[in-house]
Amino acid sequence: MSVTTGNPYRIYRITWVILLLITVAMLAAEAFHLPRIFLIVFLLAFMMVKATMIGGNFMHLRYERRSLALVVAAGILVTSLILYSFISREFRYITERLSQ
Amino acid sequence: MQAETAAAHVPALEAHWGGGASPFGATWQKTMMWIFIVTDGLLFSGLLCGYGFLRHVSPVPWPRQSEVFSIPFIALMTFILITSSMTMGTAVTAARLGDRKRALNNLVFTIVGGLCFLGCQAYEWSHLIHEGARLTGNPWGPPQFTQAFFVLTGFHGSHVFSGLVILIITAIRTGMSKTPAQGIEMAGLYWHFVDLVWVFIFTLFYLL
Numbered sequence: 076m077s078v079t080t081g082n083p084y085r086i087y088r089i090t091w092v093i094l095l096l097i098t099v100a101m102l103a104a105e106a107f108h109l110p111r112i113f114l115i116v117f118l119l120a121f122m123m124v125k126a127t128m129i130g131g132n133f134m135h136l137r138y139e140r141r142s143l144a145l146v147v148a149a150g151i152l153v154t155s156l157i158l159y160s161f162i163s164r165e166f167r168y169i170t171e172r173l174s175q
Numbered sequence: 176m177q178a179e180t181a182a183a184h185v186p187a188l189e190a191h192w193g194g195g196a197s198p199f200g201a202t203w204q205k206t207m208m209w210i211f212i213v214t215d216g217l218l219f220s221g222l223l224c225g226y227g228f229l230r231h232v233s234p235v236p237w238p239r240q241s242e243v244f245s246i247p248f249i250a251l252m253t254f255i256l257i258t259s260s261m262t263m264g265t266a267v268t269a270a271r272l273g274d275r276k277r278a279l280n281n282l283v284f285t286i287v288g289g290l291c292f293l294g295c296q297a298y299e300w301s302h303l304i305h306e307g308a309r310l311t312g313n314p315w316g317p318p319q320f321t322q323a324f325f326v327l328t329g330f331h332g333s334h335v336f337s338g339l340v341i342l343i344i345t346a347i348r349t350g351m352s353k354t355p356a357q358g359i360e361m362a363g364l365y366w367h368f369v370d371l372v373w374v375f376i377f378t379l380f381y382l383l
Binding site: 083084086087088090091094095098101102105106114115118119121122125126129130132133134135139140142143146147150151154155158159 | 199200201206209212213216217220221223224227228241246247250253254257258260261263264265267268269272363364367368370371374375378379382383
């Protein structure tokens with residue numbers, strides 16, 4: 076892990092402020108009842124920004140080797156898609172069996 | 176030609192995947208911690224995928240979260256967890272720089288934040304149970320709604336609890352100068368992971 080020059084704790088404070096601002100923006104979007112499709116895109120985009128900031132700055136993934144960051148991010152994302160397809164397939168199979 | 180290309184890739188592959196003491200340029204402790212975090216992330220990924228699918232196929236309209244939960248209260252919980260992540264990051268860096276006092280202070284702040292979060296979650300659970308929320312049903316519509324709520328927040332809360340146990344042990348050992356900087360970093364990785372999971376639960380379950 077390499078630490079940036081200057082105040083080494085500044086990165087955490089900046090990240091904290093940005094995360095709070097994003098959270099407030101997400102709450103405002105929910106409170107103002109944006110059109111559903113805009114709300115989904117807006118919230119999912121900000122969720123990914125928050126996750127990237129926590130992973131990169133708090134968990135120091137930005138200082139690690141790129142292969143490690145790829146294994147963590149791509150591994151979870153790809154497996155989530157596979158999991159979703161399995162869950163939907165198995166759920167339909169079980170409900171069909173129960174209805175017979 | 177293909178054999179030459181394959182041969183040219185061998186050194187690069189060995190550099191990244193050839194094993195040895197540090198295949199990712201990290202210590203084995205950190206590599207193992209990341210492997211654990213990925214597998215634990217897949218657990219929550221499965222739970223969130225299951226929640227998404229149950230909601231998608233629910234024959235009964237899904238309740239509006241803002242009518243069931245106090246969103247400002249959930250926002251307060253999010254604020255507490257994000258703040259505890261900031262203090263945890265500070266503790267990790269302070270330990271790396273050899274500032275034991277600052278590391279210990281921030282570890283204690285993180286523990287207090289975790290305890291506040293768990294207290295808020297206990298209050299939220301007791302409030303909803305008092306209003307009739309059960310694993311088998313609820314007054315707001317589909318039973319899957321409270322099933323997903325109790326399973327998702329319950330699993331996350333159990334992770335916060337185990338994170339707190341790890342942090343308390345780490346803080347005590349840091350106070351006795353027995354924890355190396357890497358020990359605090361490992362505890363920090365786990366705590367940030369708990370925060371990361373909450374980001375997904377907060378967005379996907381409480382807001383969308």
